[in-house]
Amino acid sequence: MGSLMPDLPPSNSPTLALIHPTPEEKLATWNLNGQSWRGRLSLPAYICRETHLENQDFTKDGGITFWILVDTTADLNMRPILGSCESFRKRALIARGDEQVDEIISHGIGSVFCNPEFRGRGYAQRMIEELGKKLDTWQQDEGKRASFTVLYSDIGKMFYSRRGWHAFPSTHIALPPISGQHKELPSSMPTRSLYTADLAELCALDEKMLREEIGRPAQSEPKIQVALIPDVKTMKWHHAREEFAAKEMLARVPDIKGAYIKTDAGDQVWCIWTRTFGSDEAGNTLDILRFVIEGERLARSSESEPIILEHSDQAKVQASAALLQAAQLEASKWDMKDVQVWNPSSLTVLAARELEPAAQVIHRDEKSIASLRWHGVDPEERSKVNWVGNEKYGWC
Numbered sequence: 001m002g003s004l005m006p007d008l009p010p011s012n013s014p015t016l017a018l019i020h021p022t023p024e025e026k027l028a029t030w031n032l033n034g035q036s037w038r039g040r041l042s043l044p045a046y047i048c049r050e051t052h053l054e055n056q057d058f059t060k061d062g063g064i065t066f067w068i069l070v071d072t073t074a075d076l077n078m079r080p081i082l083g084s085c086e087s088f089r090k091r092a093l094i095a096r097g098d099e100q101v102d103e104i105i106s107h108g109i110g111s112v113f114c115n116p117e118f119r120g121r122g123y124a125q126r127m128i129e130e131l132g133k134k135l136d137t138w139q140q141d142e143g144k145r146a147s148f149t150v151l152y153s154d155i156g157k158m159f160y161s162r163r164g165w166h167a168f169p170s171t172h173i174a175l176p177p178i179s180g181q182h183k184e185l186p187s188s189m190p191t192r193s194l195y196t197a198d199l200a201e202l203c204a205l206d207e208k209m210l211r212e213e214i215g216r217p218a219q220s221e222p223k224i225q226v227a228l229i230p231d232v233k234t235m236k237w238h239h240a241r242e243e244f245a246a247k248e249m250l251a252r253v254p255d256i257k258g259a260y261i262k263t264d265a266g267d268q269v270w271c272i273w274t275r276t277f278g279s280d281e282a283g284n285t286l287d288i289l290r291f292v293i294e295g296e297r298l299a300r301s302s303e304s305e306p307i308i309l310e311h312s313d314q315a316k317v318q319a320s321a322a323l324l325q326a327a328q329l330e331a332s333k334w335d336m337k338d339v340q341v342w343n344p345s346s347l348t349v350l351a352a353r354e355l356e357p358a359a360q361v362i363h364r365d366e367k368s369i370a371s372l373r374w375h376g377v378d379p380e381e382r383s384k385v386n387w388v389g390n391e392k393y394g395w396c
């Protein structure tokens with residue numbers, strides 16, 4: 001056993017570096033991390049999925065970057081891969097309270113992995129520290145610095161917060177699937193199903209409204225508003241993932257990607273979802289990627305005050321309940337254990353409770369912890385950051 005183990009450098013060795021893998025090394029990382037992450041896909045199918053996902057509009061042409069930690073003194077292709085991860089380029093917005101909204105490039109980190117044989121030696125820590133330094137300037141214009149990057153921790157809050165990615169609100173509300181045969185459905189409002197062809201226009205409208213929202217000066221303390229842009233490329237990447245799994249495991253492809261409704265007052269309310277096919281243990285979830293309630297911000301009161309609903313808010317709650325119910329019906333058709341909405345707004349929570357009065361907002365402390373690192377030169381600014389639209393679409 002011991003004789004098979006390569007001589008490994010200490011994790012603080014100056015010869016270690018975070019670099020891009022060769023094609024063979026990338027395949028080696030998938031073979032290894034597929035053991036943990038393939039879920040119910042076979043390992044070859046998992047590798048096909050990863051190849052498919054790196055060739056989407058969101059990921060191709062440098063949208064995804066693969067990284068490995070290696071000892072640079074070792075032979076190419078013989079060198080042990082001490083750690084691996086990916087970064088995804090994400091369009092993002094930032095506003096500093098003066099009504100100016102800037103579009104910037106952020107990154108999301110995913111697939112942080114260390115070979116089980118090499119764990120506990122500090123390589124993952126070193127890799128994340130090196131990645132933080134790389135992402136300060138990675139894919140930024142000459143002389144520019146990143147403002148923030150994100151990740152979604154599955155190992156609690158400590159490991160990443162020690163390295164600069166601090167935990168942000170990570171809640172969800174879950175609703176059970178319901179079958180169409182259900183005797184009496186709580187909502188009788190008709191919704192329209194959303195298909196892939198509907199998404200570009202809605203995402204563009206969402207982006208426009210998001211720019212207006214984050215550009216509005218914050219009412220309380222000075223805050224830096226940041227958001228990842230929920231654009232159609234991002235949604236399609238999630239859908240490529242669900243479609244690959246559905247085709248592979250169920251030999252059918254889900255075409256309904258969300259639901260839409262307009263209130264009598266003309267406010268548009270919609271949600272875009274994806275089906276997450278998990279392991280036998282985790283089960284399947286219908287994840288709401290993005291929930292949009294037109295004009296919702298105007299109706300929001302501060303978090304500490306009880307919300308006083310006006311007539312137009314009531315209509316939005318009813319419309320949102322109709323959408324959530326459409327999601328529950330879809331979840332039932334696809335054998336999903338629940339519908340989940342991440343960081344639901346007050347109106348969305350009220351809508352969920354129209355359907356399930358006992359529905360609770362769950363605060364996660366272990367899995368999918370939305371974490372943000374401030375790369376700006378002034379570290380004091382970190383505490384002022386408000387992450388708007390911190391929903392599932394940002395996950396990677």
Ligand SMILES: CC(C)(COP(=O)(O)OP(=O)(O)OC[C@H]1O[C@@H](n2cnc3c(N)ncnc32)[C@H](O)[C@@H]1OP(=O)(O)O)[C@@H](O)C(=O)NCCC(=O)NCCS
Pocket residue numbers: 036111112113114115118119120121122123124125126152153154155156158159162
């Ligand atoms: C998470 C992982 C990359 C850590 O690798 P490692 O080699 O054990 O990490 P290191 O030796 O560099 O660092 C040890 C640190 O990681 C923490 N850690 C390791 N695994 C952990 C886990 N499952 N939960 C919480 N913390 C964990 C240790 O507590 C220690 O933290 P500290 O130094 O802040 O006290 C590795 O266990 C792995 O690949 N796991 C499977 C994939 C995975 O879960 N990836 C993370 C996705 S967010």
